[in-house]
Amino acid sequence: MAIVFEKPKMLTDKPTHYCPGCTHGLAHILTAKAIDKLNAKKVIGVAPVGCAVFAYEYFNCDMQEAAHGRAPAVATGIKRVIPDAIVFAYQGDGDLASIGMAEIVHAAARGENITVIFVNNAIYGMTGGQMAPTTMIGQKATTCQSGRDVALNGYPIHVSEMLSQLQGPCYIERVACYDVKHIKQAQKAIDKAFQNQVEGRGFSMIEILATCPTNWGMSPQDSLKYVEDVMCKVYPLGVYKDTTKEEA
């Protein structure tokens, strides 16, 4: 018998601290598998502030912890100093779309040759389930207990759509990981986002629609269903920008 599925080499042997059923773990695995395929000599990741703050414990490569939201700026610096390294930033939606909105927009506009993994669970997980810029209209959070109200809280931000309007980015795709088929599609997208960096094509970002069963107040299984039925309608999956196609 041959092994058909095993833990990626890019992950350490430490058990993660994520809640049961949290898809941060899946985002780690998909990222690690994509990097494994590159056989890169040097890989440097940038960890966010948020539930993934300990990502530096889990990825089997050099990691740098960034201040809240600053991962794309830190990744920019690292990539410019060590252009041969594969550099990625891993960020949540509070990290990327609230406090870090300026950094992601400018890194994308500059077309930095980095890969950004954007885990959108539509809530602040680590701090106890507050409303994020990505919290959907009507979705409950601890700071909008009857659901997000447009009159009071405004509209959610669609990050992939927004960044794809810039000239800088090479590749922007939104994926989800609520079932095996979509996990495989997500893997393809993340593989491509790293391959673009190897080929020096510039900024690639993959937005992964993710779950936060704990702060959504749902079972892990119901959370996946919520991504499929609700989140995917508000945040449609697909490729939002791909300059590699335009060149071809």
Place this chain on the structure above:
Amino acid sequence: MAKVSFNKAFCKSCGLCIGVCPKHIISISESEINSKGYFVAEVLEMDKCIGCAFCATMCPDCVIEVEK
């Protein structure tokens, strides 16, 4: 012939593997608890496993290794 093995110490009892198994052979143990205090996922009828690796693909904690 196919086989799945669980790194039980890492299992968090989330049950996502159960939802994707086409043969419905994964369940949460009613007796075995790991050091974190979770009842662990297990397969009782391994001969029914087809080695599709859906469970391992779905597991957020890399608990499952699949051989075929």
